[in-house]
Amino acid sequence: MALIVQKYGGSSVGSAERIKHVARRVARWKRAGHQIVVVVSAMSGETNRLLALAREIQAHPDPRELDVMVSTGEQVTIALMSMALMDLGIKARSYTGSQVKIVTDNAYTRARIVSIDEENLRRDLREDHVVVVAGFQGIDAAGNITTLGRGGSDTTGVALAAALTADECQIYTDVDGVYTTDPRIVPEARRLNTITFEEMLEMASLGSRVLQIRSVEFAGKYRVKLRVLSSFEEEGEGTLITFEEDEKMEHATISGIAFNRDEAKITILGVPDRPGIAYQILGPIGDADIDVDMIVQNVGQDGLTDFSFTVHRSDYAKALEILKPVAAHIKAREVQGGDKIAKVSVVGVGMRSHAGIASTAFRTLAEEGINIQMISTSEIKISIVIDEKYMELAVRVLHKAFGLEQAA
């Protein structure tokens, strides 16, 4: 008998039929003798419907009231899921974030979990109930309703698994696991049986949007065993996200190829190469609440250097605007930029101990005539910025170059 937390996203509970489908799955796990906590999101479309309603009233809805409203989405789902379970003869009981007491800070619309009171849930589990908890929501110390922000239901699932020291946290989604890359681009892409937390963090933040990055961080911090599974398929092991140090296994050198084309690059040419210059450039960008992703600065010559970074494409125009007076002030030669770029990343913990990964990647792209605009590397990934029109080609040839279509 295991204690398992199962989280089902909005599309998995998007209709009465789908809720019944999920209930049948939960019932099978329950009848197999496990203790089950189910975490659900709002039915797909519901959160957007509510947001639209709020914006009809107030152009910029008050965050406290927005959370009061948006949190009703999951509240509806927990009730429906509990009813569906009871209809199958399974004892079930729903809990809002407030009823569990999932206490968060007071940052409406993007609150962070501070503590969880799991006593009532434990009592219900002992009394043979399936416990159905609203994802995405909590209350602050004063009893105000808060939400964790988009994708926060994953975080709720992991946090509950941590609080209950569950054996596993299963995240059911519309894909059946984490793939070596997007199968829509590379048909040979292969589902990974396991992936390390570090790789998952790199993959998630780079655009393989299977899991909310915060939930993965949380799982890593509290050592929660996390598994990604399909809510539409009955069989399948999904992908287990492991602690590298815990698991004795021969890990593949490279786990996957991530990519995105949401970014734009900005380069300041001919910057006087002196201490504090990076701060002078990026300080005003940060002050304007613009997130910076890659940052590249090369060694200078003749006392000058070139400084490049990427921002989200929607912030591109604003960032350029901000930089013009900055460039003049620091006496840089020129500001250049481009928003027709893509970032492709090769990710794998194995590259720590394997030489030649970078050169294989660069050679592979060169053979296809793909020019590399920026390079940035970490311990377990190499990110390359290229012209966006070559993105799919680059992903395909890199996937093949590292033999990712074959099982490790």
Next chain:
Amino acid sequence: MALIVQKYGGSSVGSAERIKHVARRVARWKRAGHQIVVVVSAMSGETNRLLALAREIQAHPDPRELDVMVSTGEQVTIALMSMALMDLGIKARSYTGSQVKIVTDNAYTRARIVSIDEENLRRDLREDHVVVVAGFQGIDAAGNITTLGRGGSDTTGVALAAALTADECQIYTDVDGVYTTDPRIVPEARRLNTITFEEMLEMASLGSRVLQIRSVEFAGKYRVKLRVLSSFEEEGEGTLITFEEDEKMEHATISGIAFNRDEAKITILGVPDRPGIAYQILGPIGDADIDVDMIVQNVGQDGLTDFSFTVHRSDYAKALEILKPVAAHIKAREVQGGDKIAKVSVVGVGMRSHAGIASTAFRTLAEEGINIQMISTSEIKISIVIDEKYMELAVRVLHKAFGLEQAA
């Protein structure tokens, strides 16, 4: 400066536009220097939408989970109303039933209010906020979400007015007050400036569905000054529901003509006239959860009597079914019934001290050739059962006979 509780029903908050309209009205009261508590229902249609969704999952939805779900309707409205007020520059803060702590008993879907913790509301009012409270909902002692049943938002309004010792509880609805009868039937029907609680109870329970009967009882018990107003008209005093004893005024003999055609009558003929016979007949009806309205038993002769009562029309077939073996058992001669009836009632505290009201009513109907099937009277009303095809005619001629089209 007064402390006023204003309750707005589902049709008053049925769209973003209507919510903004209500907010402007609330803002005017606030700016006039009053402390305002706003109680809102779910947007019209929302509760039914949620109920339908629940029934897609479970034919007879679990009551606890139903309350978890249905209570989200008001939760959405409180947030939207608070946003609309803030958009007008009015400080506002929303409260769910759970956040106020409106504690109820554990009777899901029809809970009764046990206590209200009004401390937080008082603090917010002192700090110049409009407080926006979800009607219809509470929590039980264990923290489970409960609802008060249909129309429960009126009860919430009155209960909050009682707890806060408000100066007035204003119920905004889609009519501008309580009328002497339904203006759709009698165009000359007149809005009453005042009506007593007792009359209101008789009018409400008899089908003039302006206010929820429980909220009127509550208001009477806690001496809350209750006023019914139109949420669609800007002017108008509405109808004040008064404590007869408190108000020095010349009251009209008759306040109004109420009616309904939701009932069916059942008569058992030739019942042996002995003690316990009423219980033998109505006991099985009550056991089947069928509500009985009028009960009439005439003096018997030859040791036999006739026993009649009315039930809701939807219970008619079931009640007949139940009575057949009962009638055989008590050796009654025959069971008769009819569901093509209407009940018309003349209501007024004035009839206590005025003779001849009943005879005026009977003569008026006789002059129109309307046959009376059953009569039942109380201190302040006379109810008459007739063939339903004469209902509108009866209401019109009685309204005229008692001069209700003229101001008192």
